[in-house]
Amino acid sequence: MVLCFVALFVFGILGIFSAKYRILAKEALGCVFRTVTLRPCESKLDERLHAQIVAKLLPIFPAGARVIHKNFQLFSLLLVVLFFGSMISSGISVYNYWAYGNCNGPNSSEYCVFDAVLGAKGPAGLKFLAPGVGPTLGNGSFVMVEAGCFTCPFTNKTQPELSAFLQKHPEVTLEFRAFPIPTHANSTLAAQAAFCAQAQGKFWPYYDLLFTRFGQDSREDLLQNAATLGLNQTAFAQCLDSNATLSRVQKDVEAGKAAGIYGTPTFFINGSALVGPQSVSQFEAGLAGTAPKPFAGQGGVCPPPASVLAASKTAA
Amino acid sequence: MFDYSNLFSVPSGPAYFDSAASSLTAKPVLEAMAAYYGKNRANIHRGAHRYTHQASEQYEAVYGKLAKFFNASDQEFAAVRNATEAFNAVALGLDWNAGDEVIVSDVEHHSNFLPWLRLKEKGVKIKILVSDGDGTLSADALSGLLSKKTKLVSFTACSNVLGATVPVVELAKAAKDSGALVCVDAAQYVGHRPIDLKKWPVDFLAFSGHKVFGPTGIGALFHRHDSGLEPWFVGGGTVRDVTLDAYALLEHRERFEAGTPAIAEWIGLGAALDVISKVGYPAIEAHDRALVEKMHSVLSQANGVEVFGPKSVKDKSCALFSFAVENVSHHQAAVMLDELGFAVRSGHHCAIPLTRKLGVDGTVRASLHLYNDEKQVAAFGKALKTVAQLG
Numbered sequence: 001m002v003l004c005f006v007a008l009f010v011f012g013i014l015g016i017f018s019a020k021y022r023i024l025a026k027e028a029l030g031c032v033f034r035t036v037t038l039r040p041c042e043s044k045l046d047e048r049l050h051a052q053i054v055a056k057l058l059p060i061f062p063a064g065a066r067v068i069h070k071n072f073q074l075f076s077l078l079l080v081v082l083f084f085g086s087m088i089s090s091g092i093s094v095y096n097y098w099a100y101g102n103c104n105g106p107n108s109s110e111y112c113v114f115d116a117v118l119g120a121k122g123p124a125g126l127k128f129l130a131p132g133v134g135p136t137l138g139n140g141s142f143v144m145v146e147a148g149c150f151t152c153p154f155t156n157k158t159q160p161e162l163s164a165f166l167q168k169h170p171e172v173t174l175e176f177r178a179f180p181i182p183t184h185a186n187s188t189l190a191a192q193a194a195f196c197a198q199a200q201g202k203f204w205p206y207y208d209l210l211f212t213r214f215g216q217d218s219r220e221d222l223l224q225n226a227a228t229l230g231l232n233q234t235a236f237a238q239c240l241d242s243n244a245t246l247s248r249v250q251k252d253v254e255a256g257k258a259a260g261i262y263g264t265p266t267f268f269i270n271g272s273a274l275v276g277p278q279s280v281s282q283f284e285a286g287l288a289g290t291a292p293k294p295f296a297g298q299g300g301v302c303p304p305p306a307s308v309l310a311a312s313k314t315a316a
Numbered sequence: 317m318f319d320y321s322n323l324f325s326v327p328s329g330p331a332y333f334d335s336a337a338s339s340l341t342a343k344p345v346l347e348a349m350a351a352y353y354g355k356n357r358a359n360i361h362r363g364a365h366r367y368t369h370q371a372s373e374q375y376e377a378v379y380g381k382l383a384k385f386f387n388a389s390d391q392e393f394a395a396v397r398n399a400t401e402a403f404n405a406v407a408l409g410l411d412w413n414a415g416d417e418v419i420v421s422d423v424e425h426h427s428n429f430l431p432w433l434r435l436k437e438k439g440v441k442i443k444i445l446v447s448d449g450d451g452t453l454s455a456d457a458l459s460g461l462l463s464k465k466t467k468l469v470s471f472t473a474c475s476n477v478l479g480a481t482v483p484v485v486e487l488a489k490a491a492k493d494s495g496a497l498v499c500v501d502a503a504q505y506v507g508h509r510p511i512d513l514k515k516w517p518v519d520f521l522a523f524s525g526h527k528v529f530g531p532t533g534i535g536a537l538f539h540r541h542d543s544g545l546e547p548w549f550v551g552g553g554t555v556r557d558v559t560l561d562a563y564a565l566l567e568h569r570e571r572f573e574a575g576t577p578a579i580a581e582w583i584g585l586g587a588a589l590d591v592i593s594k595v596g597y598p599a600i601e602a603h604d605r606a607l608v609e610k611m612h613s614v615l616s617q618a619n620g621v622e623v624f625g626p627k628s629v630k631d632k633s634c635a636l637f638s639f640a641v642e643n644v645s646h647h648q649a650a651v652m653l654d655e656l657g658f659a660v661r662s663g664h665h666c667a668i669p670l671t672r673k674l675g676v677d678g679t680v681r682a683s684l685h686l687y688n689d690e691k692q693v694a695a696f697g698k699a700l701k702t703v704a705q706l707g
Binding site: 058059070 | 644656
């Protein structure tokens with residue numbers, strides 16, 4: 001009776017908490033053993049499960065109960081297929097979470113249930129990223145540090161609000177720190193390109209172009225951006241291939257990890273860390289010091305893989 | 317229909333339709349046992365203090381109740397754990413010789429079958445009294461089996477699977493006429509119909525407390541004084557004298573009860589008999605009749621339900637019904653009925669030869685008693701129809 005496979009798993013989990021289910025799990029195990037050896041279940045667990053499922057349906061949906069009763073083997077098989085499908089899918093998700101920082105695989109920033117369930121990533125341990133290292137925009141007395149990734153859709157999403165906020169508040173200076181998400185293709189190369197543009201005094205125009213042309217981040221695209229901004233192509237290409245540029249990006253990343261950054265974008269301002277895309281009013285709350293301290297989350301973030309975070313914790 | 321439910325501890329869940337396995341407990345039974353445990357718990361017969369006297373009086377009084385209840389001598393009853401122990405006691409306590417014959421019917425509960433079957437190891441021959449289609453036993457069929465070698469005939473007064481009326485007196489007379497001992501399983505019968513042991517020519521009769529509103533783990537064995545039964549156990553309380561190489565048993569009933577008995581349960585059993593006496597068998601029979609009629613009507617209207625056993629009220633002496641639902645196993649049907657609000661039993665009911673004869677591996681059994689009413693039976697009919705529609 002194939003349903004015993006599902007029963008074994010379900011009762012096994014419940015059995016951790018209740019002796020009653022341990023007995024049922026043991027019955028299910030016996031049933032599984034007999035099923036794989038092509039013998040009928042002795043414990044009648046299959047019959048009980050059949051009867052109880054049908055009985056639960058009987059008072060509320062008699063026609064459905066009839067269909068399930070008459071086709072219970074098929075129904076069981078469907079449940080087992082769904083069960084194993086779900087297990088395989090969960091396994092893939094767990095691997096993706098470990099390898100890419102997201103259940104949905106590389107280059108995805110969709111919602112991942114493990115973020116909420118595991119709580120591994122979060123404000124615990126988030127430290128403020130000290131300003132004075134990265135390229136700055138504006139001359140205001142308040143410095144807001146942005147740790148961002150040019151290939152992260154959430155960093156991209158927040159740009160219009162960020163621009164509006166900066167225009168409205170000239171007292172704020174924006175400082176950028178690169179935190180490329182390694183599972184996104186070309187994220188590090190894009191950060192290198194931005195720093196190469198900085199070498200030619202065009203960081204912020206290049207920054208804007210990367211987001212304007214979001215998704216166009218191949219080496220050719222990055223060189224094309226440089227051409228668009230009238231940068232010296234030879235110097236730009238040499239800079240892009242330079243170990244020094246790569247090293248600079250890596251230093252930013254290490255600093256970001258040390259600060260406990262667990263996704264992009266993250267903004268540090270006036271004692272608050274704003275994680276994820278922000279609205280103007282939320283930036284203003286951060287500026288006014290009325291945002292929750294030390295952390296205010298909003299929407300999704302682009303997380304680095306769990307393996308990267310684990311490595312940074314070990315290093316710390 | 318009179319409402320007797322206040323007399324019993326009735327659970328608040330599904331309606332209880334499993335009295336043939338175990339009845340509900342009468343409240344006076346609980347009170348009697350609580351009084352013993354709470355006020356004068358002490359061992360019996362073995363002390364000089366007042367508590368042991370009080371306990372002994374309460375314990376001894378139950379023999380008197382049994383004697384009155386069954387119209388027999390109080391010396392002819394022994395406390396046992398249940399009817400199963402009683403039949404084993406008879407099988408173990410009689411003197412068997414190779415070639416002796418035992419006749420037992422094919423509708424018996426394993427309790428009244430296996431103890432006899434085991435006697436084959438001693439060279440005893442087992443003959444089967446075959447029932448008719450509805451589970452009724454016939455004196456004519458029995459007469460055909462009786463011989464000078466027949467030492468004992470054992471049969472139920474009411475099958476726990478079919479509930480059929482058994483002509484106990486006719487069967488017993490036929491057996492006695494040929495010189496055989498007669499043993500009757502009254503486990504189902506006592507709760508539903510009266511027994512007068514002056515009129516029933518039987519040598520042994522047993523029943524269990526848990527089927528007559530009493531406690532579990534207690535029952536009684538009637539053994540007629542001239543039956544030749546010897547104690548199956550010996551020990552404390554059974555002897556008049558003991559030397560280093562011999563012992564002399566007491567003459568009367570004490571010789572059958574070795575060791576400290578289940579005192580509270582025995583007192584509870586006495587209280588249960590009081591409840592039956594107080595309600596009265598005429599009232600019980602009338603209540604049964606109404607329930608049986610209603611159940612017959614309900615079952616006959618349910619499509620896809622095959623009912624086993626007698627179809628008329630007069631042929632039922634216990635309010636129990638076995639049936640099968642087409643394309644729904646007995647176990648599944650019982651689980652579903654539980655979900656729909658009725659606690660019934662399923663399986664072979666410890667009567668595998670009978671269920672095999674019926675051509676099934678088990679049945680659903682609904683068994684009723686004083687705490688059930690026609691309204692419940694009508695609702696049961698609706699639930700059963702719902703289950704039968706699955707078929």
